[in-house]
Amino acid sequence: MYDLLIIGSGPAGMTAAIYGKRAELNVAIFEKGAPGGQVLNTAFVDNYPGFKHASGYELASSMFEHVLSLGVETKFEEVIDVKDFGEYKEVITTTNSYQAKSLLIASGTVPRKLRVKGEENFIYRGISWCAICDGALYKDKDVLVVGGGNSAVEETIYLSSIARKITIVQNLDHLTAEKSLVQKLKTISNVEVLYEANVLEFKGNESLESVIVKHRNEEKEIKIDGVFEYIGLIPVTHFLKNLPILNNQGYIQTNEFLETKIPGIFAAGDVIEKHVRQIVTATNDGAIAVQSVLKYINK
Ligand SMILES: Cc1cc2nc3c(=O)[nH]c(=O)nc-3n(C[C@H](O)[C@H](O)[C@H](O)COP(=O)(O)OP(=O)(O)OC[C@H]3O[C@@H](n4cnc5c(N)ncnc54)[C@H](O)[C@@H]3O)c2cc1C
Structure with a gap:
């Protein structure tokens, strides 16, 4: 059983993977496409601290290299369902199913x-x-x-x-x-x-x-x-339809600790109900969510 499973390897998911692994959690991250998420679809990024002018590809690759350097388990599988069994959560992909004590959803958005x-x-x-x-x-x-x-x-x-x-x-x-x-x-x-x-x-x-x-x-x-x-975004939450954690626009509702209504299920990044959807706010969420995961696991 994993301590933490992360769905999505955009900036939110990758940050959570880094913080989780450094806190010695047994963590794996799922990605259905390529690591980097929407950053890969961005020509250039001029507002991420430390990178005055980076291509989206460059920034996404640096983040993923950081994740790999820590030995985070990366699974290139699409998550199609998530089940809550109280003490443990189950993630079902197109090819396998996995169990974990906690789950972080960082599946982002797609363009409208x-x-x-x-x-x-x-x-x-x-x-x-x-x-x-x-x-x-x-x-x-x-x-x-x-x-x-x-x-x-x-x-x-x-x-x-x-x-x-x-x-x-x-x-x-x-x-x-x-x-x-x-x-x-x-x-x-x-x-x-x-x-x-x-x-x-x-x-x-x-x-x-x-x-x-x-x-x-x-x-x-x-x-x-x-x-x-470029007329807006749609949250990627279709695989969560059985969980009562979405608002009426399909975004995940969380509190300031990035906890959803279901104990042990957390969410971070563009997929949550929030005002500013940027790389820096996604990475911020990933870091905060892992502190909440640690508190939950060690309770
Ligand atoms: C054109 C464009 C330009 C932008 N420019 C900037 C900018 O200059 N500066 C800035 O700060 N922000 C910019 N942004 C916004 C920024 O890219 C996002 O805020 C950020 O990528 C959000 O990160 P995230 O991790 O929450 O989600 P995402 O980046 O959307 O990543 C989510 C990941 O989850 C994966 N995923 C989804 N569903 C599943 C599933 N079921 N199973 C497995 N994997 C799944 C996706 O494939 C994706 O890789 C831009 C966005 C766009 C579209």
Whole structure:
């Protein structure tokens, strides 16, 4: 039986693994994709202390190397169910099941889709949620970015050195990204922002060719080679449907000690109900959650 099983190897899960292992817990971490989580989908990170300007890949790799250097057991398996048996918890993956005294859920979020006409036809055939993964496909081409928050502006800045022109479609009359990013964006000449605009439809044949946008009172068709959507997040909690720990938006409810309503089940990072979803807040959660795990196990 493990002391602690961690679901998700993003910044929250990896931090918890480091703190857990250093506290001599028998700990394992599950990952269904690649270690790093959303950080891997981030072109650059300028706000994580100690890294003035890191690529997402670089930061994620450093964290994972740290985890491996401590000898944390890493299981590349997708968790599909979690059961609470009081004194112990069971984690069921697509291939195995495991038992532990405690469980930390750090499964993060996935990007929200626009859900407008034509979108399903062009997923990964013109529509993407990851500029660092797919940006190179649009060298010297025209790209549309949907959204106006930090992710949309950061990724636009990244794409601006690859694409010919980028049009940002933002539903509000201003960008909500932090000031320094907005200032940087203003210095870039191949970016146009359409405020109070919404994408209504994606059009094309084999791949995406154009987008219908409603800009204030005018509907227009914009010829485009690719679209990147950054319009929000959805918590990854479908595998927890049998546990009464979610709010009505699917985020996990915790207290300040990162405890859920179920003793022995903790949660950390973007997957919890919180105000600021960033790498530094995810790592913060991972560290706090392990202190609560230790208290629970040693009670
Ligand atoms: C485009 C973009 C740019 C960003 N830029 C910045 C930035 O510049 N600075 C900053 O601080 N933050 C940035 N963020 C936010 C930051 O990436 C997140 O806040 C952070 O990654 C959250 O960490 P996490 O560990 O909670 O979750 P995640 O990073 O989402 O990691 C969760 C992990 O859990 C795994 N997982 C999920 N379900 C299962 C399952 N059932 N079984 C096994 N594994 C599972 C996932 O595969 C994933 O690896 C950005 C985000 C995006 C999308």
